[in-house]
Amino acid sequence: MATSSLILATRRSALALQQSNLVKAELERKIPGLHVELLAMGTTGDRLRDRPLPQIGGKGLFTQELEEALLDGRAHFAVHSLKDLPTELGAGLIIAAVPPREDARDVLICRTGKSFADLPNGASIGTSSVRRAAQLRRLRPDARIEPMRGNLDTRLRKLRDGPLDAIVLAAAGVHRMGWKDQITEYFPEQVLYPAVGQGALGIEARADDHATLQILAVLEDHWGRISTTAERGLLRHLGGGCQIPIAAYAQQEMNGLSLDALVIRPDGSEMIQARESASAASMEVAEMLGRTVAENLLRRGARGILDSPA
Secondary structure (H helix, E strand, O other): OOOOEEEEEOOOHHHHHHHHHHHHHHHHHHOOOOOOEEEHHHHHHOOOOOOOOHOOOOOOOHHHHHHHHHHHOOOOOOEEEEOOOOOOOOOOOOEEEOOOOOOEEEEEEEOOOOOOOOOOOOOOOOOOOHHHHHHHHHHOOOEEEEEEEOOOHHHHHHHOOOOEEEEEEHHHHHHHOOOHHOOOEEEEOOOOOOOOOOOEEEEEEEEOHHHHHHHHHHHHHHHHHHHHHHHHHHHHHOOOOOOOOOEEEEEEEOOOOEEEEEEEEOOOOOEEEEEEEEEOOOHHHHHHHHHHHHHHHHHHOOHHHHHHOO
């Protein structure tokens, strides 16, 4: 394989830069002589921090500018949090690799170190996600769920400085930033369902850039790809965005995989769940499993939630 120099497009946030530097280091370790340069960019989602994401609307809020850099040749590939990537990519673009997946769970970080169950009645909990907010309202109807935008370090600072009792974040980001010691509690996936693709990175590139695709293939992880293919297949079939909470997690089983998913109203008042398993773990099976679980949710009435105003 010929070595070369590649340009990696990334968001400017501290977490995005950390994730991109981890990918850069892994590529340069696996391919001696390869040099990867970061191209840090702002995105629409980064600029509009004063509004909740559902109010902004649209897809690709954290990815569009990076994809434009791929298409116009400013960058060879982009590193995304896979949960930010729409299920339908722009024309001419593909997910070139899915590296080994980090922890998909959500975590609680509490100023006083209390567990979720031990938070006082009426506790204020901050989150940036309608998915988390809806499930937290169902788990703790007494709690005040406060919307919270901003980068990971910004949200942790708001917890330290502000009136919030706790915040809920993705474990993967906290791990990648080296802040595990701040975690109070991990939520099991079956208690607080994660976002589709949570914990995974998506390495995006042009479909016709075969030289770059060959290099990026060294990052590919079979289970990372299979699990996220099932989850994204579910989301694609449901047609969900960030307005209505859809959550899912795939798990490896002895001879295959399982997929658990839910659709929930933003206020937590109604929730529909489904689970299916498959006896093999190929891309085709994962995609089919996602569709099967989606159809199961729809048969149970999920369309009424998906089509309701956010």
